[in-house]
Amino acid sequence: MRGASDAPVVAVRGLTKRYGEVAAVDDLTFSLRPGTITGFLGPNGAGKTTTLRLLLGLAEPTAGQALVFGRRYGEIERPGRMVGAALESDDFHPGRSGRDHLRVLATASDIEPGRVETMLEVVGLSAAGGRHVRTYSLGMRQRLGLAGALIGDPELLVLDEPANGLDPAGVRWLRSVLQSFAEGGGTVLVSSHVLAEVAQTVERVVIIDQGRLVANAPLQEIADHGQSLEDAYLALTTGADW
Amino acid sequence: MRAALRAEVLKQRTTRTTLGMLAAVVGIVIAAIAVHAFGLSLHRIGSGSNQLGIFIDVGENLGSLFAALVGAMAFTGELRHGTIRPTLLGTPQRGRVLLAKGATVLGIGLGFGALTTGAAAVAGNIFLGIRHVTVHVTAGDYVLLVAGGAAAAALWAVIGLGAGAIVRNQVPTIVGLLVWVLFAENILTSSIPGVAKFAPGTLARALAGATSGTVATPAVGALVLAMYAVLAIGVGWIVTTRRDFA
Numbered sequence: 001m002r003g004a005s006d007a008p009v010v011a012v013r014g015l016t017k018r019y020g021e022v023a024a025v026d027d028l029t030f031s032l033r034p035g036t037i038t039g040f041l042g043p044n045g046a047g048k049t050t051t052l053r054l055l056l057g058l059a060e061p062t063a064g065q066a067l068v069f070g071r072r073y074g075e076i077e078r079p080g081r082m083v084g085a086a087l088e089s090d091d092f093h094p095g096r097s098g099r100d101h102l103r104v105l106a107t108a109s110d111i112e113p114g115r116v117e118t119m120l121e122v123v124g125l126s127a128a129g130g131r132h133v134r135t136y137s138l139g140m141r142q143r144l145g146l147a148g149a150l151i152g153d154p155e156l157l158v159l160d161e162p163a164n165g166l167d168p169a170g171v172r173w174l175r176s177v178l179q180s181f182a183e184g185g186g187t188v189l190v191s192s193h194v195l196a197e198v199a200q201t202v203e204r205v206v207i208i209d210q211g212r213l214v215a216n217a218p219l220q221e222i223a224d225h226g227q228s229l230e231d232a233y234l235a236l237t238t239g240a241d242w
Numbered sequence: 243m244r245a246a247l248r249a250e251v252l253k254q255r256t257t258r259t260t261l262g263m264l265a266a267v268v269g270i271v272i273a274a275i276a277v278h279a280f281g282l283s284l285h286r287i288g289s290g291s292n293q294l295g296i297f298i299d300v301g302e303n304l305g306s307l308f309a310a311l312v313g314a315m316a317f318t319g320e321l322r323h324g325t326i327r328p329t330l331l332g333t334p335q336r337g338r339v340l341l342a343k344g345a346t347v348l349g350i351g352l353g354f355g356a357l358t359t360g361a362a363a364v365a366g367n368i369f370l371g372i373r374h375v376t377v378h379v380t381a382g383d384y385v386l387l388v389a390g391g392a393a394a395a396a397l398w399a400v401i402g403l404g405a406g407a408i409v410r411n412q413v414p415t416i417v418g419l420l421v422w423v424l425f426a427e428n429i430l431t432s433s434i435p436g437v438a439k440f441a442p443g444t445l446a447r448a449l450a451g452a453t454s455g456t457v458a459t460p461a462v463g464a465l466v467l468a469m470y471a472v473l474a475i476g477v478g479w480i481v482t483t484r485r486d487f488a
Contacts, residue, residue, distance in 0.1 A: 053486075053487075053488070056331060057330070057334045058327065058330060058331075058486065058487040058488075059486035059487065059488070060486060073334055074334040074335065076334070078245075079331065079332070079334060080331065080332045083331075085331050087327050088324050088327065090324060091323070091324035091325055091327050091328055092323065092324070092325065093253075093257055093319070093323045093325055094323065095257045095258060095259065096253075096256050096257050097256070100252075100256035103252060103256070104249050104252050104253055104256065105249075105328055105332055107245060107248050107249040107252050108245055108246060108248075108249035108329070108332035108333055109245065109332045109333075110245045148328060
């Protein structure tokens with residue numbers, strides 16, 4: 001079912017977002033094929049988060065377009081069942097329980113209520129599900145965010161810094177979740193600063209700097225240049241030759 | 243639309259904010275009625291119109307104010323806590339989200355207005371009875387007080403939601419609503435009564451049965467107040483569909 005077509009899951013073309021004189025995203029073009037895990041890298045302020053918000057319809061591009069499954073995000077009816085996203089580690093009402101947070105998401109997207117308990121189990125929050133989110137650690141919030149992204153059994157997962165606050169066991173667990181998601185035909189776009197973690201998980205990297213694309217290549221290609229991901233990344237984002 | 247509406251209702255039910263606001267306003271209403279019933283001289287609480295005026299000024303006014311705050315927080319709270327992102331990821335049709343919120347806070351406002359005016363009437367009867375003052379408010383007055391108070395608070399909740407969608411930031415929105423209801427309209431009433439007749443707080447009082455300083459009938463009050471609500475949600479719709487959510 002998943003990945004039946006080879007059409008791009010994400011197609012970003014000439015995407016530009018200006019705030020006054022500053023271009024947060026500048027003529028960015030890349031696309032994602034089904035069943036791949038792509039690392040979205042760049043220094044702080046490079047425009048990663050802005051790009052993800054443009055892709056998910058939270059902000060309007062100044063020029064160009066960002067399409068998911070060939071459509072603008074806002075044109076998809078029930079997008080929660082096609083695209084799962086976790087953008088911030090703390091997008092929760094502190095006085096609402098983790099379980100109720102997921103119930104709200106499931107209700108809004110007409111997702112079968114049984115998915116709530118399933119997802120709490122998947123992310124290891126079954127016991128803590130009844131507690132208010134204000135009592136959760138950063139790692140637990142990341143897990144709850146991931147549960148919210150996965151609850152609609154989506155085909156595309158968009159995650160902004162999902163490894164922040166996870167302990168080593170949590171990072172390993174996240175990796176296994178993403179890998180099994182991609183093996184099932186799902187597509188993942190994951191932004192991260194933790195290059196070592198990225199190098200172990202992703203197949204491709206899209207690297208941006210000052211809003212512009214500086215690399216879009218399989219990880220293997222970077223290794224073929226005889227460079228580690230870290231060397232390549234630093235060379236690309238500090239202006240040195242690659 | 244149904245899914246968005248059910249999600250909004252569930253949001254309200256799964257935090258204690260709205261219930262806490264309701265408990266607070268009913269408590270304040272009872273305390274304020276006690277202050278009036280025991281504190282004012284007998285000639286100011288003896289007539290039926292005095293008594294009804296107190297029930298309206300306390301019950302309707304505070305019910306509408308708190309309903310407006312709940313309406314505002316239905317939007318600003320989502321920005322404050324960042325839940326607007328998952329909300330819009332699930333329902334990217336922003337107008338639909340705003341309408342679902344509007345319907346939800348309209349219902350909550352009805353409950354707030356009915357309970358605050360009801361509490362004002364019950365507490366007023368008890369406290370005036372303790373002071374051996376006969377209550378001259380008629381059955382028809384009570385019906386209009388509670389039904390009109392409910393409708394007024396429902397419309398004020400939508401006005402609050404629109405204000406929240408326009409201002410976005412929670413604290414300025416709440417402070418703005420408090421300043422308007424508690425101070426600005428009073429100043430307007432004493433300085434330019436011709437304009438104050440059509441101010442939303444005055445219209446809400448007319449809707450609950452007040453006759454002094456207001457438009458002629460509760461029906462006119464309801465109609466003009468509803469126009470404010472439509473205007474607020476309409477401007478809120480325009481800005482919400484156009485602005486970015488960072």
